[in-house]
Amino acid sequence: MDAMRPAVAAAILILAAGCTSGPPAPHPSRSGVSGAASSGSAPPGPVGLGRATSWTTYHADAIRSGVAPGLPAAGRLAIGWSTSLDGAVYGQPLVVAGMVIAATENDSVYGLDFATGRVRWRAHLGTPLPLASQPCGDIDPLGITSTPVYDPGTGLVYVAAQVGRTTHLLAGLVPGTGQVRYLRDVPSPDGSPADDQQRAALAAGNGRIYVTFGGHFGDCGNYKGSVVGMPASGSRPAVSYLVPTSKHAGIWAPGGPVIAPDGTVLVSVGNGADSPPYDNSDSVTALSPALRLTGVFAPRRWAVDNRADLDLGSMTPALIENQWILIAGKSGIGYLLRARHLGGIGGQVAELRVCTAYGGAAVAGNTVYLPCGNGGLTALAVAAGQVTVLWRGPPSADGSPVVGGHAVWVTDNSAGVLYQLDQATGQVRFQIQLGSALPHFASPSLSGRLALIGTLHGVVAVTGA
Numbered sequence: 001m002d003a004m005r006p007a008v009a010a011a012i013l014i015l016a017a018g019c020t021s022g023p024p025a026p027h028p029s030r031s032g033v034s035g036a037a038s039s040g041s042a043p044p045g046p047v048g049l050g051r052a053t054s055w056t057t058y059h060a061d062a063i064r065s066g067v068a069p070g071l072p073a074a075g076r077l078a079i080g081w082s083t084s085l086d087g088a089v090y091g092q093p094l095v096v097a098g099m100v101i102a103a104t105e106n107d108s109v110y111g112l113d114f115a116t117g118r119v120r121w122r123a124h125l126g127t128p129l130p131l132a133s134q135p136c137g138d139i140d141p142l143g144i145t146s147t148p149v150y151d152p153g154t155g156l157v158y159v160a161a162q163v164g165r166t167t168h169l170l171a172g173l174v175p176g177t178g179q180v181r182y183l184r185d186v187p188s189p190d191g192s193p194a195d196d197q198q199r200a201a202l203a204a205g206n207g208r209i210y211v212t213f214g215g216h217f218g219d220c221g222n223y224k225g226s227v228v229g230m231p232a233s234g235s236r237p238a239v240s241y242l243v244p245t246s247k248h249a250g251i252w253a254p255g256g257p258v259i260a261p262d263g264t265v266l267v268s269v270g271n272g273a274d275s276p277p278y279d280n281s282d283s284v285t286a287l288s289p290a291l292r293l294t295g296v297f298a299p300r301r302w303a304v305d306n307r308a309d310l311d312l313g314s315m316t317p318a319l320i321e322n323q324w325i326l327i328a329g330k331s332g333i334g335y336l337l338r339a340r341h342l343g344g345i346g347g348q349v350a351e352l353r354v355c356t357a358y359g360g361a362a363v364a365g366n367t368v369y370l371p372c373g374n375g376g377l378t379a380l381a382v383a384a385g386q387v388t389v390l391w392r393g394p395p396s397a398d399g400s401p402v403v404g405g406h407a408v409w410v411t412d413n414s415a416g417v418l419y420q421l422d423q424a425t426g427q428v429r430f431q432i433q434l435g436s437a438l439p440h441f442a443s444p445s446l447s448g449r450l451a452l453i454g455t456l457h458g459v460v461a462v463t464g465a
Contacts, residue, residue: 085102086108087141091201107161107163109123114447142197144159145199157173158232168188168211186228200251200267219309267285271305282302283298315358315359356373357370357373362402378391407421407465438454449464
């Protein structure tokens with residue numbers, strides 16, 4: 001076991017489904033309500049579960065495209081299974097080697113049967129932090145918030161857990177059994193671990209697991225945004241990047257770091273100082289695999305953005321054909337950047353007022369499906385250095401979209417609804433109630449004929465993908 005601390009190792013609890021010791025394993029339910037068609041046509045009834053296909057990281061791949069290629073045409077929706085777990089599931093469920101992996105705010109990681117949702121194993125990593133002990137925030141308790149990642153080089157699924165007030169624990173588990181093979185503390189480059197929150201999805205690449213830090217909801221304390229590159233195996237030291245700001249500049253967008261084909265690590269950075277000199281906040285930032293700064297973009301209005309909390313840090317950068325980057329944060333302005341030369345302050349190629357964007361986009365070819373917090377999902381075309389609006393989806397569709405089966409999948413988080421949209425027009429084909437409210441910025445995972453969604457109570461699997 002890699003660098004495991006004895007005290008923590010002793011506290012880890014591994015339970016297989018059906019064990020008689022420890023807390024009882026949750027059981028799946030099939031009591032969902034099938035969705036009704038809103039437009040278009042479909043097969044006469046729900047489709048089967050299909051064969052499990054891999055979904056190993058947030059939005060499917062290292063560039064966060066959100067696209068599941070090769071899926072058959074989507075059809076009518078029905079609840080395949082719904083499994084209650086021991087806490088809210090804020091991250092996307094993964095599908096690795098036919099097992100659904102979900103992590104909860106109770107610091108537990110689960111392996112669920114793809115076909116039935118039955119719990120096959122559970123690993124409990126520590127004690128989460130109750131809201132009353134946080135400097136500020138809106139998650140109670142605070143445990144595992146980010147989407148895990150599978151690293152094919154080590155064969156492990158990695159999760160980042162808040163344990164107590166100051167510990168951020170990176171654990172690597174065997175996906176088939178839940179056995180913990182790797183356990184290390186993630187250092188806080190800002191020196192204020194109690195003020196740091198780990199929300200953005202983990203990323204695997206360059207032999208490292210990249211972990212980012214922002215602050216708790218409410219922007220309290222002395223945190224500063226950072227990226228830490230932990231070795232995926234062995235005991236090599238971590239590498240890190242700390243935003244050179246006097247305050248804040250969190251790296252928290254749920255999609256986490258984007259790893260470009262050449263190994264460049266791209267992140268969006270939140271609001272920092274609101275007067276010169278510029279401090280690399282309100283930005284898209286490019287880092288080398290060893291986390292050396294290689295480029296930055298910021299709007300000319302960065303100081304105004306920071307003063308009004310209208311920064312770019314709420315959305316993960318969208319990488320388009322390895323040529324362009326589209327970023328749109330809280331100001332409602334979308335900026336098109338050159339991927340290999342971000343351009344510095346005011347270096348955008350084009351800009352367009354589109355929407356306030358939170359979460360992660362999906363990118364299929366030169367089309368970007370933007371997660372809009374107001375006005376609903378928006379599809380944009382990027383061509384010849386220009387951005388145009390193709391269509392806008394339902395106004396309540398405020399989750400982070402994914403694409404598969406010639407459809408766009410997106411949630412209404414407060415209402416607990418999953419939409420299946422026509423990829424060409426944005427029209428609603430089908431929608432379904434999931435039976436639970438969803439966490440902020442929820443996003444489905446696609447595997448076989450299932451759309452898998454983390455809820456405030458567990459995981460729901462919808463057939464018809």
